[in-house]
Amino acid sequence: MKLAPTIRTYIENHMREHGFKLQQFSDITGVNVGTLSASLKGSRPMAVSQLDQITAGMGLEKGYFYEMYSVEFFIEAAPHWRRLKPFLHRCAEFNKLACIQKVVIQVTDDRSYISELFEMAEEFNKNGLSEAALILYECVAEGEKYQHSERLALCQYRIFLLHKTIKQFDNLSAAIKFEPYIEKLDEEIQLDAIKDLANVYNTIHHWDKVDKLADALERKVDFQLELQSRRRKNIKRVAFYPIFTYKAYANLLKASVCEARKEFEKALEYTDIYAKVVEVSNPTEEEQILIDRFKGWAEGNRYLYRLSSGKHEVIEYYLDYLESNPHEILIAFVNIVQSANQHLLNIDFALDRFDSYITDFNTERHLEGTYNQQMLNHRYIRFYYELAKYRLHQQKYMMGIEALLTSLELASSSRDDLMSIKLIDLYGKFRSQATIEQEELYTGLITNRSIENYI
Structure with missing residues (x-):
């Protein structure tokens, strides 16, 4: 049986074809001659940074040898995190996703790497390396599927969000899969998770579900606001937005449910509630931006609900509002034309x-x-x-x-x-x-x- 070529044989063949001595090739690649000699003899493992230098010196594309490297150093040999970490980073940077998939499936058999892979996934996610992060989150979730940990719940939340961002999103199945993990999340993160889940059900018009999630969100917000009132003020916020805005958003969701059910007077009541909720004293710059956003939504939605209920005289005011809020024009005209048809x-x-x-x-x-x-x-x-x-x-x-x-x-x-x-x-x-x-x-x-x- 013919043996598969190794990285070492590729390098040796390249040196032979070009007539390079070891010192010459060291000068071309920038890899220390002693390190290069030890790597070619197999007495020292090759670092991925050195492999990148060699690859560039041979005039090959970045990551050319990564498939072979993943097999030689992490599948056929026992993986070591000190070498695996920089390799996964390079794979993410060069979009070598198949290599990441192959390696992490191998190493998650050993649960000792679960924590490191999760931290790396968080880093990738933060730095916009979404597809690489998704692979790691899915492998960590699979490795912890029999655990009832907050980390598993957070993994499932990240997977849910990333599928929305980078994949064709099967709304209902993703929502159903994620929902059981919400209660395992940090209590503040639950606010974001419920909001995101409600948005999905809103999109697919599961109004009963949106209504229940809006109620759950408001209950959890009230608890957090009570807790917040008794805490020291310098405690770092975990939720993405200021806590009071989730109460406003819960009522915005309830208004959208009433709109779908053609209960326009009730929708106006919820609109008045969320407009009042955001009336806070001494808002920060961040809070003021969100307050203005909710106030703007309230103004536009009041016109919408009145128009939809047959009060056609508001349409001119609604159009004036849209002139000042052009980002609302598309959704507004969906409703305006629908109302005209009705x-x-x-x-x-x-x-x-x-x-x-x-x-x-x-x-x-x-x-x-x-x-x-x-x-x-x-x-x-x-x-x-x-x-x-x-x-x-x-x-x-x-x-x-x-x-x-x-x-x-x-x-x-x-x-x-x-x-x-x-x-x-x-x-x-x-x-x-x-x-x-x-x-x-x-x-x-x-x-x-x-x-x-x-x-």
Whole structure:
């Protein structure tokens, strides 16, 4: 059986092919000649920093030998943390994720490295090396799956957040998997965890679940606020935001549930609550930013709930508010057009006033992958769906079907089955009004996106 080549044989072959003596190769790579000689003889393990110097001296890409290095030094030989730590760092920097996966699966068999791997995952996560951090968190969680530790719960929380950030996010399964670990987290971190979990259920419209989580969040916040009032003021905060803002957010969630249930008066009551909660004395700069944010949300949502309940006279005030808060325009127009469809309003003046912003929606859409992008995608899908219904009701068929096809393209690429079904059903009702080009585009979407089963 032919033996697999080693890093050492690659180096020796390279030196032989180029006619390099040991001293010459040492000068080229910058590796001490004695160290180089010992590494080639196998009497001294090669450090990853030296391997990088040799790789550069041979004119090869960074990390060229990492796959072989991981086998030779961490799989075929007993791993040592002093050598493993810098190797994992280099792999993360050079995006050699397969090497990280292979090595950590091997070393987590020995639970003595669990603590070090967790600390490294935290470091990677902090420094934006998200994919490398996710691999480590998942391996640590697997290594501790029979433990009931806070570290395991924190691992599961980090995995939950990272999946939202860097992977196509299966909202429901991720939420279900993470939820049992919340109570094991630090009590302040639980505030962030419940907020993040509620946001996921909010996105997939599990309103009963959002309501329960909002109640749980408010209970835990009240306990923390009581605890905070009895503590020394210089104790470091663990939660990401000032504690009082979580109480405001709990009521913001409750308002969103009432909105979904069309209980607009009740939604206004919760809006008044969270606007009052953030009225704190002597706020810090951080607190003032958040106070202004909640006050802004309260103002916009009051217009929204009044408009949705049929008080159409507020629309001009709502549009003036949006002029000063352009980041709210997309979600606001989802609701404005939806309200127009429900109450048979003519909102052409509003669409004309914000035409330049709406035109920009076409350049910003087609976002895929991460949780935040999926949320934004869902808003685009809903906007174009509502706009299609609005234009079709006006008998502006070409404009309506164009908006419908835009929504369908986004829904199918985002794997939003529910919206795809709604859009296909709507198209079926107005298919006879489509142009030849629109019919061809529709057929292409159905065929290329594999959504013909919805018909």
